[in-house]
Amino acid sequence: MRLSTVILPTTRWHDGGREAWLGAEQLGFHAAYTYDHLSWRVPFRDGPWFGAIPTLTAAAAATGRMRLGTLVTSPNFRHPVTLAKELISLDDISGGRITLGVGAGGNGFDATALGHEAWTPRERADRFAEFVPLLDRLLTEESVTHRGAFYSADGARNVPGCVQRPRLPFAVAATGPRGMRLAARHGQAWVTTGDPKLYETGTPEESYEALRGQLERLDKACAEAGRDSGELDRVLLTGFTPDRPLESFDAFVDFAGRHFALGFTEIVIHRPIADTMFAADRAVWERIATEALAQLR
Numbered sequence: 001m002r003l004s005t006v007i008l009p010t011t012r013w014h015d016g017g018r019e020a021w022l023g024a025e026q027l028g029f030h031a032a033y034t035y036d037h038l039s040w041r042v043p044f045r046d047g048p049w050f051g052a053i054p055t056l057t058a059a060a061a062a063t064g065r066m067r068l069g070t071l072v073t074s075p076n077f078r079h080p081v082t083l084a085k086e087l088i089s090l091d092d093i094s095g096g097r098i099t100l101g102v103g104a105g106g107n108g109f110d111a112t113a114l115g116h117e118a119w120t121p122r123e124r125a126d127r128f129a130e131f132v133p134l135l136d137r138l139l140t141e142e143s144v145t146h147r148g149a150f151y152s153a154d155g156a157r158n159v160p161g162c163v164q165r166p167r168l169p170f171a172v173a174a175t176g177p178r179g180m181r182l183a184a185r186h187g188q189a190w191v192t193t194g195d196p197k198l199y200e201t202g203t204p205e206e207s208y209e210a211l212r213g214q215l216e217r218l219d220k221a222c223a224e225a226g227r228d229s230g231e232l233d234r235v236l237l238t239g240f241t242p243d244r245p246l247e248s249f250d251a252f253v254d255f256a257g258r259h260f261a262l263g264f265t266e267i268v269i270h271r272p273i274a275d276t277m278f279a280a281d282r283a284v285w286e287r288i289a290t291e292a293l294a295q296l297r
Contacts, residue, residue, distance in 0.1 A: 002266040003293055004031040006071060006237070008273060009050040013058055020271060021059040025066040027289035032059065033071035033101060033268065038110035043276055045109055053086050060094035067097045071237060071268065072173045072191065074105030075127045077114055081156045084138035087168060088158055096163035101191055103173030104128035125178050132172065132182050139167035171235055175214055180221035189233035190218055193240035207241040208258065215263050235266045239278060245269065246280035252288050253295050260296065
């Protein structure tokens with residue numbers, strides 16, 4: 001059982017940002033992640049929002065034990081060739097503490113920032129299916145040439161490669177069959193936020209059963225790929241289900257106990273931000289970090 005947090009990149013580094021990442025490490029979180037977007041939904045759309053890779057680089061230099069990563073990066077505005085170079089550099093600076101959370105992306109604010117129309121779900125899935133295997137190659141091979149439907153590489157060199165071997169781990173966010181297959185083939189972890197259709201109108205019980213179904217589909221995808229599903233960590237990013245696990249310490253212990261028992265190996269909670277969907281009592285968040293796992297064990 002592992003407990004991690006998300007720190008959204010909304011605070012200037014020298015005006016509380018550095019302290020947020022240091023504080024998460026001092027509290028004992030297994031990992032701290034951040035979103036990789038150019039901007040995000042209201043109320044964050046019109047406020048400060050900093051880049052994920054520079055933020056993680058600064059966090060890597062400031063911390064020494066905690067794992068760091070994106071949750072998640074997507075093809076919406078990333079190219080595998082340039083992303084691979086940045087990740088290798090980040091893995092080096094962190095001393096091998098980086099996990100790449102990667103997903104197909106959505107139709108939010110950064111989906112059209114590069115001047116193209118938002119891709120359909122099918123188009124996003126098609127790009128994702130090429131993006132992940134190519135990124136895998138770029139992070140494990142010294143030189144890569146690729147001509148694909150969406151991405152190209154011409155002798156792209158990535159010496160010396162990642163500190164973590166054969167490359168830094170992928171945590172693949174997926175709920176559909178194509179994404180599940182990518183997780184089974186290329187992932188060291190699988191990520192879900194639950195069933196989005198249940199967020200506003202569903203019940204915690206319905207969400208729990210939906211997650212059970214996702215885990216069963218992951219097991220099936222692994223079996224079809226000839227892989228032991230036990231090799232993959234199962235990561236639940238909270239905040240997008242009908243549950244309210246940060247309402248109190250006891251609420252979180254109950255939530256985490258049920259979901260760890262379901263088969264999840266890592267639960268991720270957001271560092272509270274007032275007046276947003278992630279508003280919560282900071283003292284509860286801190287107590288969860290320091291006491292919850294001991295109670296669950």
